[in-house]
Amino acid sequence: MKKEKVLIVDDEWNMRQLLTIQLSSHFEIVTAGSGREALEYLKNEVVDLIILDLMMPDLDGWEVCKKIRETSQLPILMLTARGDIKDKVSGFNVGADDYLVKPFIPDELLVRSKALIRRSSVPNGSTLQSEGMIEVADLKMDQHQRQVFIGDQLLELTPKEYDLIQLFLLNPKTIFSRDMLLDHIWGIHDVLDIRTVDSHVKNVREKFRKNDLSFNPIKTVWGKGYKFQAPEEIK
Structure with missing residues (x-):
């Protein structure tokens, strides 16, 4: 069975590598080191989930999320080192589907990623699971x-x-x-x-x-x- 594809967007190489190691046994992983690189990649490629860092130097996660939402409803999981409730609300307001604060438990990242992909695969916008x-x-x-x-x-x-x-x-x-x-x-x-x-x-x-x-x-x-x-x- 073909693996779902996850795009990891983070300006820190170490974090991209860590996330790749944690998720590569379950998903096909592609990475981008900036928001602009991610948007360019999405012009020609399809992914099943974006894991998006909030704090990036060129385009921050909020801006990237807003631009993606102009053309796509693919699931977006935001990552941040800041746990402020205002940041979470801002993330959801621009279209993020979920939010995880660093440092996080790898199992929690995996569960949330699978859940977002599963929900997005159900037709007509339903959030119900459909495995029967x-x-x-x-x-x-x-x-x-x-x-x-x-x-x-x-x-x-x-x-x-x-x-x-x-x-x-x-x-x-x-x-x-x-x-x-x-x-x-x-x-x-x-x-x-x-x-x-x-x-x-x-x-x-x-x-x-x-x-x-x-x-x-x-x-x-x-x-x-x-x-x-x-x-x-x-x-």
């Missing part, structure tokens, strides 16, 4: 209908509870911190705290328990967050 059914023991997820079943029993879930379960099932090896879950499920525009995550995890677990799911699919990783737990991993 996921089954783990007696837990089943229909991604087309956004429904979760235990055996043949449909679970009554809120949209955020569904999104939470889906994120764990699609990324079974990733440990998600509470901040990562807030970012992925609730996003930049909701002012929430980590207790929101714990409350939703508790509610989902309770619904699994009441409907007699044969295993607990959400594992607490002490000091880190939560991850998916397959039946065979339970001791």
Whole structure:
């Protein structure tokens, strides 16, 4: 299967090399050392995702993003060393799809990159996943209908509870911190705290328990967050 192509745009050679090493086993990687070089490349080539540094000397990430949005809706993930909320809002306002602050965990970069590519591949602007059914023991997820079943029993879930379960099932090896879950499920525009995550995890677990799911699919990783737990991993 042909790999998706990711364009990394950063004026620092070391950062381009680091990102290439972290992502090259999953994607075809091309790089640009400036915003102008990236825009020239995009005139003749098609990519599936742009990872775009915010602070660059010739054209900064905001300007590059605005110019790309004049002709294309391809997904853009912005990287920056600045965690100011105003920078995040500015990035989203000019058309960025996601935002990651340096230094970051490589697994988080990979998860976010895959999610952006996956969402962009769904027709008609839908943000739903489209791979269909996921089954783990007696837990089943229909991604087309956004429904979760235990055996043949449909679970009554809120949209955020569904999104939470889906994120764990699609990324079974990733440990998600509470901040990562807030970012992925609730996003930049909701002012929430980590207790929101714990409350939703508790509610989902309770619904699994009441409907007699044969295993607990959400594992607490002490000091880190939560991850998916397959039946065979339970001791």
